[in-house]
Amino acid sequence: MSAQRTVQSLTPASLHALTEKGRAPRLLDVRTPGEFRTVHIPGSYNVPLHTLREHRAELLGHLDEDVVLVCRSGQRAREAEQALAQAGLPNLRVLEGGMNAWEASGAPVQRGPERWDMERQVRLxxxxxxxxxxxxxxxxxxxxxxxxxxxxxxxxxxxxxxxxMGVLLAKLPYNRGPRIDIRTVIAELRSAS
Structure with missing residues (x-):
């Protein structure tokens, strides 16, 4: 039986302080493209969880050791952390409380067209x-x-x-948004290095 790993987290205040000092880590937002388009942290990269899982080996060579994973509340980011850690990327952190906590802290966001988040759609x-x-x-x-x-x-x-139900709803065109091309994501990661 293997010991359960402890997922390292970073508070919104700590992340905001790092970005203000110009020492922002690489931010990977693992939400759906639709959620990302609605609101995201400026400078973050959208790599939906399913894409990250499928292409984690390709992503490894383009991620430095200072990576923070972001989702709505933290659950999907923890799943992404586990997938990347299993692929060999050390020192990953998860934004504590996700975008919900980031927005609640008053930190800057980039907004797009408003859409319902997945939890609200599931409730409906x-x-x-x-x-x-x-x-x-x-x-x-x-x-x-x-x-x-x-x-x-x-x-x-x-x-x-x-x-x-959330997985099924995520497949709807409303939630998919633009298709994420892994080559484009890797090119963006490479150009930002």
């Missing part, structure tokens, strides 16, 4: 399905069990800290 879809199946279930016996299945799925999502 799950709530709507439960409401509709509950109402239809009044007339059609057994339909209410779909709402029960949704509830079970949300419970599992909370306990496992994963969300199948």
């Amino acid at each position: 879809v799950a709530g709507s399905l439960v409401l509709v199946t509950g109402l239809v279930g009044l007339a059609v016996p057994g339909v209410h069990l779909v709402g029960t299945a949704i509830g079970a799925g949300l419970t599992y999502a909370a306990l496992s800290n994963s969300c199948a």
Whole structure:
């Protein structure tokens, strides 16, 4: 049995202080392109989690040792940290509290067109399905069990800290935004070195 690794984190205040001093680490934002376009830290690079996992070996040669991973709240960034650490990149850190904490701290952001974040979309879809199946279930016996299945799925999502509905919603064109080309990301990383 292997010991669980401790993920190093960096507070928004510490990261902001580093950027103010001109010593900003490399920032990889692992959210979807749609989330990134809505709001991101200036100077960060968008490498969605699935792209990072798929191309981590290619990315390694273009990342220095001072990398901070960013997502909405920290969960996806921790998953990205684990993937990059397994590929051999040491000294990774995760932005504590993610973009939620960064924005709450009043640190600078770059904004694009407003869109709903993934958590809000999941609440809308799950709530709507439960409401509709509950109402239809009044007339059609057994339909209410779909709402029960949704509830079970949300419970599992909370306990496992994963969300199948979020993964499915991320595949919608609304959330995908522009397709991330790994060659373009690597070229940007190389030119910033």
